[in-house]
Amino acid sequence: MTDKFDLADIRRRMQGAIATLKHEFGGLRTGRAAASLLDPVHVEAYGQVSPLNQVATVSVPEPRMLAVAVWDKALVIAVDKAIREANLGLQPTVEGQTLRIRMPELNEQRRKELVKVAHKYAEEARVAVRHVRRDGIDVLKKLLKDHAIPEDDEKRHETEVQKATDESVKEIDAALAAKEKEIMQV
Structure with missing residues (x-):
């Protein structure tokens, strides 16, 4: 050896x-919304790809909803695009600098x-x-x-x-x- x-x-x-x-697998939630669901999402920000948690805060205001508070207003569109393209089946709704994501029924x-x-x-x-x-x-x-x-x-x-x-x-x-x-x- x-x-x-x-x-x-x-x-x-x-x-x-x-x-x-x-x-x-922990990000693939079956019932309730969980902030870890968005862990695999990466956003193109400032010329490089960053994890979502480095450009926004993810919270769970209701059992079937996620709220993503983007820190920089210029990145709202990029975050929205990244979530839609992450193959998680989620459709965010933009409200200012916050994206609301209603969890679809399974x-x-x-x-x-x-x-x-x-x-x-x-x-x-x-x-x-x-x-x-x-x-x-x-x-x-x-x-x-x-x-x-x-x-x-x-x-x-x-x-x-x-x-x-x-x-x-x-x-x-x-x-x-x-x-x-x-x-x-x-």
């Missing part, structure tokens, strides 16, 4: 992708849309895990090429990386199945 290949670091990075997925079609968004988030997490796997295997191949590790160790470590990848993908699939069940529950 060398200092350059670290299976624990690979597992930590894969868990990071899973933690990100679970955070994004009919069958809306539930299916939320499930599609959940599937998209899960696929992004799977891709992130595969990138970590590729990075780990690339390090192993480089070490083998540089004769820093024997071929047997390279194959053994490659198997460990693949096992960690399979476990992470299984965890992602389980989280997706649970979220899908929660969304489709009437």
Whole structure:
């Protein structure tokens, strides 16, 4: 084993992708409005892309409504556009520097849309895990090429990386199945 290949670091990075997925799933609310619903929204402001919470305050004045108070009047249109294009199915109403977002009733079609968004988030997490796997295997191949590790160790470590990848993908699939069940529950 060398200092350059670290299976624990690979597992930590894969868990990071899973933690990100679970955070994004937290934004997919099924009943009540929640400020975290807008966490994945990014706004183009001042020539760069910023998270919504860096240009506005999100609050929940009523159980089925969100209020977004934009700090800079010049960004109201950009925030409105970002929320509409975030694939969350939300239609803000602009009232001065505040955007009001009434949460749509969850009919069958809306539930299916939320499930599609959940599937998209899960696929992004799977891709992130595969990138970590590729990075780990690339390090192993480089070490083998540089004769820093024997071929047997390279194959053994490659198997460990693949096992960690399979476990992470299984965890992602389980989280997706649970979220899908929660969304489709009437």
